[in-house]
Amino acid sequence: MMKKLFKCSVCRFVYEGEEAPDFCPKCGAPKNKFEELTEEQANKIYTSDRTNDIHMELVNLSMRIIELCEEGIEIDLDPPCVALFKDAIKEAWVIKQRSKAELEGHMSRGKF
Ligand SMILES: [Zn+2]
Structure with missing residues (x-):
């Protein structure tokens, strides 16, 4: 209800x-x-709440990936691992920034 x-x-x-x-x-x-x-407007608000939560979760997970990769680079087991971690940091950064940009777009359009 x-x-x-x-x-x-x-x-x-x-x-x-x-x-x-x-x-x-x-x-x-x-x-x-x-x-x-109205019920329709309320539904829209609840749906965008959930979508914004999902974006926040993606941002947090991306930050966790970046942390883990930095730890892996620090350990420096071998060059292929370090290269992989460096790529993963770049990819996580893209995911993070894309979701952040989308969130900011929602805010500025009053969709929250
Ligand atoms: Zn007010």
Whole structure:
């Protein structure tokens, strides 16, 4: 069962609850500045929450790959391993930056 969502018409903050808050937690606008989102709009918000979480997870995993590879380079067992770790760092960096750029795009389009 989904809770209702209310959007602040001043700052676009989305509040989740039974009714709109007395004041916007972000900008302090009063309750009458909030409008209830339709079920379709609410679904869109929840879907983009999950997508943004997935991007965040990809960013975190990429950072973990970079850490591991740096450790592997440090150990320096043999040249092929070091070369592989260096490539993996570049690839993880691309994955990380691509997801970050997408996240920033969502923020600037108010899709969060
Ligand atoms: Zn607000």
